[in-house]
Amino acid sequence: MARDLDATQDFYGSVLGWTYRGSSAGADVSVALADGRPVAGINALAPSMGVPVAWTAYFSAPNADIVAARIRERGATVGVGPLAFGAGRAALASDPAGAVFGFWEGPVQAGWRVGAANAPAALELHTRDAFAAAVFYGELFDWASGLPDTCTVSYEHETVLVLAEGRTVASLMGGGIEAAPDPQVRPRWHVFFWVSDVDAAARAAVRGGGTVVSGPQDARAGRAASLRDPDGALFAVTSGQA
Helix, strand or coil: CCCCHHHHHHHHHHHHCCEEEEECCEEEEEEEEECCEEEEEEECCHHHHCCCCCCCCEEECCCHHHHHHHHHHCCCEEEEEEEEECCEEEEEEECCCCCEEEEEECCCCCCCCCCCCCCCCEEEEEECCHHHHHHHHHHHHCCCCCCCCCCEEEEECCEEEEEECCEEEEEEEECCCCCCCCHHHCCEEEEEEECCCHHHHHHHHHHCCCEEEEEEEEECCEEEEEEECCCCCEEEEECCCC
16 A cells, blocks of 8 residues: 555655556556566555555455454454455455454466565565464464465464465464563564666665665575555565575
């Protein structure tokens, strides 16, 4: 969600090398392309929808109404939708700890999974209780249910890993942030994007009016940095290999 589509496209084009095409969802929406392949969406409707400028992770679901009902049954919040959007239906929600996420009922590009070359590099949930979060999201999206085309869940180094076809598509980690006043460490989903040079991306972000939150530094999966765009949206970049 962005305020100004043109300015946002310019920033991410300079930092991540993205190009863009239009979307069937309307003139205020564009599809970001990495090497000609869709990688993310930018929607310039943040002010009209009353939501902050932010990157949001969306999870595919066969029935958005069922997911919305499950969210409410578990004491969490559906903030927007489900609403018709492009070729499907979308909604925004927050989990019991306050982390915002989206869900989508509709077509998904074949082979488009987190960690693939034409998708975000990683999703990480930083929250108070990773196990409680895993139960919540698992019940929403049938993770670890054994149903066809659903994710499995494992535990490694105090992190809950969500896997699809053997590949990690999300990591849920907790601890140490319950009382933290810093908005950078409140419960939230972090979206990582691929870049060939993390340090160069960080410098480009600063030149474009953004800020470096942390890093660049070497991490387990490659060099990484957390950045904010000029409107304050938090995102991360990594050079880990797809």
